[in-house]
Amino acid sequence: MLHLRLITPADRTDDVVRLVEQTVGTTHVAVVPGAARNPRGDLVMCDVAREAGDELIGGLRELGIDECGSIAVENIDLSLSRRADKAEEEAPGEAADAVLWEQLEGSTHEESTLSVTYIAFMTLATMIAACGVVLDNAILIVGAMAVGPEFGPLAGFSTALVQRAPRLAWRSFLALITGFAVAMLITVGFSHVMAWLDLFSAASLDAPRPNTAFIYQPDAFSFVVAILAGIAGTLSLTSAKSGALVGVAISVTTVPAAANAAVAFSFQEYRQAWGSTEQLLLNLLGIVLAGTLTLIVQKTLWSRHRAKRASA
The missing domain is CATH 3.30.70 (Alpha-Beta Plaits)
Structure with missing residues (x-):
């Protein structure tokens, strides 16, 4: 109620x-x-x-x-x-x-706000993931996924496409691009500081990393998982079951991919940097595509239901 x-x-x-x-x-x-x-x-x-x-x-x-x-x-x-x-x-x-469309637009508008807090969470999540990729520590990777706030702008962009709200679309796009750009730039500097402290090294990136190698080696499963996560995340927002968002956050490789790209770039490991960037783009595209299609299906089904009830 x-x-x-x-x-x-x-x-x-x-x-x-x-x-x-x-x-x-x-x-x-x-x-x-x-x-x-x-x-x-x-x-x-x-x-x-x-x-x-x-x-x-x-x-x-x-x-x-x-x-x-x-x-x-x-x-x-x-x-x-x-x-x-x-x-x-x-x-x-x-x-x-x-689906309460007004409520959905309001919540995604708030989550898509480019603020100091949003940038801080994005940067902290990326730096945590940077430590995770260097140490090949899956626990740190999962923690970074949970901390990252990027699903808000992704959901906002999908909602804007379905509701034809250009201002929300631009707001979400700006928050997403700026957030990742700032976080990755700061993580590059963070990597240089950690290298100066002898905590990060190029050898760590080149060494076998069975727990985190998937981050810079995208494949078909990367896109499939992003699609499934986008559907689950959108349904959790529209049905007010926000607890499912935690599971969505730790199932996509956006923040870890951004972190690995930043660390690899700082050590001139351009092959890994490009692979991580490709992983990031695949995940972002999959989530937006799945979220948009899910909202379209929900809107169509509910409109038909209301029309059927009105004609009865």
Whole structure:
């Protein structure tokens, strides 16, 4: 269930309440006249089944409530109510299959923000992975994958393509490219410092690395895994099952590939640097392609479901 908190101008409150009451899957409607001060208006609250949330939010935006008032949406973790149970039964489809496009755009917009924190996480993840590739330590590689924040911009770019949102697409692309560029540049400097401390060496890169050699040796499986991870990551976002994102993060070789490319470049190991770059590009392409196609399929299926229900 979702909880909606709306601030509506007094002259639009009746239209809003009518829309809420006519939307299948809503309950617990409450109206507090004159409660809002900034902006001035009435406070309207209701609960709605997740599978009916996108329809209701779309209707509210058509009424212009997002421009003249406010629409706030919260997830309800627990609702002990027979009316809520009935609303979920009446709502079409399954909650896990419903996509809240406004919420998805908002979350990916936030995750795609090019900030100091984002750059810091990307750089730290790349430096951790650099230590992992030199030491041939799979544990460090997995840790770096989990720390890397790159899936946010990738999901944002896929969402922007499906929703035709050029600003979100550019924002995500800028965060992705800048993040990797800065992280790799700093990791090159980090590698030189570690070499000066006699902790990194070209011999370590040339030595057999059974645990991490796959990073600079891309093959068909690299692209297949990226496709599967992109599908899983997108489904975890649209179904609000964010716990699956950890598994997605440690199944793709983006950050480790960037790290190996940076370390190899610092020691003039250009063959490894190119192989790692190819691995990175394959993973990025696979995730974006899979995420975009997954969202297209979800949008098409849900649109057909709504159209079928409307004609029934």
